[in-house]
Amino acid sequence: MLKSVVIGSKRKVEIFEHLLATVNGFDLVGFVDPDDSQNVSMLGEFMFALEIASMGDVFFVDRHVKNLPFDVICNLVKMGKHIFFDGYRNWNLGEIETLSKFKRESNVVIQIGNVLHNKPLFTAALQLVKKPRYIKLEKHCHPPETGEFAAWIHTNLYQEIDLIQRTVSSRVRSISARPMFLFGKQTDLFNIHLEFDNDAIAHITAGRAMEPGTYTLKIFQQDRLYLLNFSANELVEYRTAEQSDQLSLSADFDHPELPPELIRIDRQIMPFDTWKMELRNFGENIHNNLTPLTNLEHALEVTTTCEWAIDKVQRKYQDL
Incomplete structure (x- = not known):
């Protein structure tokens, strides 16, 4: 079982808790809301990443989270954490290329879900x-x-x-x-x-x-x-x-x-239930080292345009 953490609001946690209960392989162990100032480490972004990285193996990122620095995501990837994004993040080309580099080096899965x-x-x-x-x-x-x-x-x-x-x-x-x-x-x-x-x-x-x-x-x-x-x-x-x-x-x-x-x-x-399909696909990609249906390469192409x-x-x- 992969220990799973939601980065998002408590409401989003309830949604993911319901969804993950129908998919094998994930154990939801907690959540952190960066938009709540009480959950942000005062020691900086790297320490914040260390703090939440110790919680799980897989992270589900809510599309509505605003105060999630790009460096926190990069540090999680460098620590070998798999990440599922609830929709595309508003990153520039340089950021996507940097994250892609860390992904290849760490051999983790970064999947983008809930897209049209x-x-x-x-x-x-x-x-x-x-x-x-x-x-x-x-x-x-x-x-x-x-x-x-x-x-x-x-x-x-x-x-x-x-x-x-x-x-x-x-x-x-x-x-x-x-x-x-x-x-x-x-x-x-x-x-x-x-x-x-x-x-x-x-x-x-x-x-x-x-x-x-x-x-x-x-x-x-x-x-x-x-x-x-x-x-x-x-x-x-x-x-x-x-x-x-x-x-x-x-x-x-x-x-x-x-x-x-x-x-x-x-x-x-x-x-069909898009969410269940994508979460099931996410687990298969992690265990079998497969490429997600929507990934950073697609984000790079769209951002370029x-x-x-x-x-x-x-x-x-x-x-x-």
Whole structure:
């Protein structure tokens, strides 16, 4: 049994306690909440890492924890501790590369869970998608506050860019990014245009100018479209009646009456407990030295794209 510790709030401990009770191999022995000042060692970050490292072999990190210094994570990894992150952390490229180096040296497992890529809606779509040529993401969200643009990208588009890049399975060749100011000085709409080495294209539009509730991903292939509606948890396939026909990007897929050349198929989403699957997978990765489904390499790829887009925007719009 692996002695397990949750780094997070007491509420998160209750959630993990319930989840780990259904998965073999983990023994939850305690938790520490860095956001509670009483739990932070006054001797510094290294001593704090030593203090919590003595508690267990495996650490589950709550995505909502704010006061968790990067050096504490690095020290835990160097001490040979396995870590499961509840979602992507907002790290820069240098930090991810450093953590990857320590991970290789210590031969530990660092797994990132609770991400969109591993949810039933997307895993169902991924079984159907073959050679996507054009991907379009539309999302309604609040505008970024002044000085918070980079954090806004991480909160609202990081996982979505991860989805797109892993779906295309090709390196990003070029990026263009531009904010639009429609109602005032805040970014009302943000557009990112991605081109990949395999000539696939992705376009992202996000902001408060989108219709409230909009959260869709459209994946176009030559003869069919897969529409993922994250708000409604729906997966719909549109295809041409004649297999030789090419799907038109201008077709009105949202209209209640489809053109006669289009066929709509409501695809079934197989329900499964993502958390249990990921925790079970985490244990297998530790015991068999396997690579997690979502890991630091994916974080590195997404962060590279995000920082590229942020740099392009902030070079021209310094006030964001």
